[in-house]
Amino acid sequence: MDAFEKVLGRVIADARRSAGLSQEALAYRCNLHPTYISQLERGLKSPTIRTLRMIAEALGTKPSTLLLRAEAET
Amino acid sequence: MDAFEKVLGRVIADARRSAGLSQEALAYRCNLHPTYISQLERGLKSPTIRTLRMIAEALGTKPSTLLLRAEAET
Numbered sequence: 001m002d003a004f005e006k007v008l009g010r011v012i013a014d015a016r017r018s019a020g021l022s023q024e025a026l027a028y029r030c031n032l033h034p035t036y037i038s039q040l041e042r043g044l045k046s047p048t049i050r051t052l053r054m055i056a057e058a059l060g061t062k063p064s065t066l067l068l069r070a071e072a073e074t
Numbered sequence: 075m076d077a078f079e080k081v082l083g084r085v086i087a088d089a090r091r092s093a094g095l096s097q098e099a100l101a102y103r104c105n106l107h108p109t110y111i112s113q114l115e116r117g118l119k120s121p122t123i124r125t126l127r128m129i130a131e132a133l134g135t136k137p138s139t140l141l142l143r144a145e146a147e148t
Contacts, residue, residue, distance in 0.1 A: 067138040
């Protein structure tokens with residue numbers, strides 16, 4: 001994965017903390033594995049749009065909002 | 075895949091045509107298989123962020139722009 005995934009992972013982690021959720025709680029809401037959330041937040045995985053949509057919904061935001069934040073930092 | 079992927083596929087196809095590119099030309103620019111581009115445009119695949127970034131770059135736009143267009147239609 002490249003620099004963008006690292007930034008996007010950080011953006012997701014920030015949004016998760018702002019929502020007051022642990023990695024486990026976010027994983028549960030999205031029906032994903034906590035290990036996957038951890039890998040995502042460290043930029044080790046590039047999520048599919050489908051996965052990004054589930055995460056955004058669980059965090060009360062939109063996929064485009066998360067991407068815009070990541071694009072603004074890269 | 076669900077309705078969002080179908081809409082995103084249409085958004086990508088529209089952007090590709092606006093850029094004057096065939097599916098083959100876009101595939102070549104992104105180092106992806108033409109069959110994959112076809113599947114993506116028909117909503118049969120959910121691209122990773124990494125793939126969406128390559129496609130957006132080849133089309134002279136941003137991943138967030140493509141997502142915003144798809145979100146506006148869903």
